[in-house]
Amino acid sequence: MSKAQRLTQGECSARLTSIGDALYVIGGKWKLRVIVALREGSKRFNEIQRAVDGISARVLSSELKELELNGFVTRIVHAQTPVVVEYQITAYADTLGDVLTSLSEWGTRHRDKLRNER
Amino acid sequence: MSKAQRLTQGECSARLTSIGDALYVIGGKWKLRVIVALREGSKRFNEIQRAVDGISARVLSSELKELELNGFVTRIVHAQTPVVVEYQITAYADTLGDVLTSLSEWGTRHRDKLRNER
DNA sequence: ATTAGTAGTATACAAAAGGTTAGCGGTAAC
DNA sequence: GTTACCGCTAACCTTTTGTATACTACTAAT
Numbered sequence: 001m002s003k004a005q006r007l008t009q010g011e012c013s014a015r016l017t018s019i020g021d022a023l024y025v026i027g028g029k030w031k032l033r034v035i036v037a038l039r040e041g042s043k044r045f046n047e048i049q050r051a052v053d054g055i056s057a058r059v060l061s062s063e064l065k066e067l068e069l070n071g072f073v074t075r076i077v078h079a080q081t082p083v084v085v086e087y088q089i090t091a092y093a094d095t096l097g098d099v100l101t102s103l104s105e106w107g108t109r110h111r112d113k114l115r116n117e118r
Numbered sequence: 119m120s121k122a123q124r125l126t127q128g129e130c131s132a133r134l135t136s137i138g139d140a141l142y143v144i145g146g147k148w149k150l151r152v153i154v155a156l157r158e159g160s161k162r163f164n165e166i167q168r169a170v171d172g173i174s175a176r177v178l179s180s181e182l183k184e185l186e187l188n189g190f191v192t193r194i195v196h197a198q199t200p201v202v203v204e205y206q207i208t209a210y211a212d213t214l215g216d217v218l219t220s221l222s223e224w225g226t227r228h229r230d231k232l233r234n235e236r
Numbered sequence: 237a238t239t240a241g242t243a244g245t246a247t248a249c250a251a252a253a254g255g256t257t258a259g260c261g262g263t264a265a266c
Numbered sequence: 267g268t269t270a271c272c273g274c275t276a277a278c279c280t281t282t283t284g285t286a287t288a289c290t291a292c293t294a295a296t
Contacts (some may be wrong), residue, residue, distance in 0.1 A: 080264070099217075
């Protein structure tokens with residue numbers, strides 16, 4: 001569990017850079033959500049769009065390209081008719097496990113807190 | 119450590135909402151960085167601006183207002199001349215400990231990975 | 237008297253992110 | 267033949283985010 005500990009100046013600026021590095025690739029409104037959706041199993045384009053509520057095709061398309069470029073997602077084209085395209089998360093995306101767990105646990109507690117405040 | 123485990127459909131959509139809830143309040147380019155900066159200890163406006171590289175006064179001002187509204191930061195005005203304003207993180211901001219730790223650890227490993235790839 | 241530091245706000249503008257709509261070429265069902 | 271699904275993409279528009287500059291009002295140092 002987290003203790004309310006002070007950080008030293010060095011630890012603080014080290015954290016600032018490492019968190020900056022992390023946010024650079026997985027920051028933004030959609031990236032983590034797409035990764036979570038794909039953790040359930042590989043999905044096709046429209047399946048992802050249905051799973052991630054509110055994302056438009058245009059934005060999903062560009063997010064998937066970035067995620068592929070950064071090695072989080074693999075794009076597999078099955079040359080059938082009609083063409084089926086499958087998106088799969090990579091082993092590297094699995095290293096985000098702790099981040100996703102802590103973030104989702106915090107989100108749950110936060111929602112509880114908001115509910116109790118009303 | 120994180121295992122490459124599959125999520126069930128229920129777990130997946132629960133995660134999608136809780137991560138959505140979390141990103142709603144701490145998402146964006148600056149919020150987490152400001153919180154990290156203040157974990158070192160209370161700071162004044164200009165001190166925060168110097169600690170968080172690249173943030174402008176206008177953006178810092180609006181981020182601090184939002185953080186105060188959401189209960190992450192307390193604004194303390196010392197009525198001296200000149201006026202000194204101190205920003206302090208709250209106990210609630212400390213519940214983000216695990217999130218910040220996992221994110222900064224991942225960021226460090228990510229940077230290492232990028233360095234080794236070149 | 238000028239310069240710098242205190243904590244911001246006002247204004248104007250630029251860039252980035254995201255949303256909306258329409259459409260392509262194909263298949264397959266009604 | 268019309269509709270609908272597949273996997274997108276181009277064009278256009280709005281919203282969000284950020285940047286730059288100037289300014290307030292006061293203090294302290296040079």
